[in-house]
Amino acid sequence: MKRYSYWLLIPLTFLLLECGANNGNSANRHHYDYQVKVVSITDGDTFRGLTEDRKEIRYRVHGIDAPERGQPFSRKSKQYLSDLIYNKTVGIIVEKEGDRYGRPVVWVYTPDGKDVSAEMIRAGMAWHYKDYSDDEKYASLEKEAKNDRVGIWSDPHPVMPSELRKNQRQTKNSARCLRRDRASWKGWSIPVQGRAVPTW
Known part of the structure; x- marks a missing residue:
């Protein structure tokens, strides 16, 4: 009976070892x-x-x-991401095949299975991009980082990059409209007695 039990334990041991391995990189890889x-x-x-x-x-x-680039913590944020994944093999899960610039939008996982987005938010090296993500975990991590004033949250007036880009687009559009208006009125003055008088 003891010998029979011994032979049963061998495949069970290998099964447990395989399950343990799958809790690491191999599980994530699948x-x-x-x-x-x-x-x-x-x-x-x-x-x-x-x-x-x-x-x-x-x-x-x-x-x-x-x-x-040019914002506070831009270099530190880049370096933090580099420390996490540069020259490493990472797992990719595609959320969107391509954004407006043609880049696949993806979840990224380090060789030991860490969610890169979560790690960047946790360290205060990135904002939770709520316009495109309603992830409660990310929201919670951002709240903790903000309360602890780490990374970007140590700045008294942090400006989210999306807001910066929006303001830059509005400024460019305003300048474009102003140039167009000037071009359309170029060479003309205020109408005099119902006639537009050219200035040249």
Whole structure:
């Protein structure tokens, strides 16, 4: 009876070992759409990855908005993302095939299974991009980072990059309209006795 039990324990042991391994990288790997080798970091929410067929793709990390170049913490945010994933093989889950710039919007996971978006928000290196994500975990992590005044939240007046981009677009549109109005009235003065008098 003891010998019979012993032989039963051997396959059970291998099964447990396999399950334990699947709780690590292999489990996450099965849930990924695919994996890429990170070859460059653009900023705190954008990077380039090399696929298995050697195709280089520019990715946008889902759920976060990192400081733009020239904003406070832009370099630190880029470096933090680099520390997390640069020169590493990461898991990719596609949320959207392409944004307005043609970049796939993706969830990214480190080799040990960490959600990169969550890690960036937790460290105060990116905002939770609520316009495109209603993730409660991200919202909670941002609240904690804000309360602890870490990263971007140590700035007394942090400006979300999306707001900065919106203001820049409005400024450009206003300037474009002003140039167009000036061009349409160029060479004409205020009407005199019902006639528009040219100024040239």
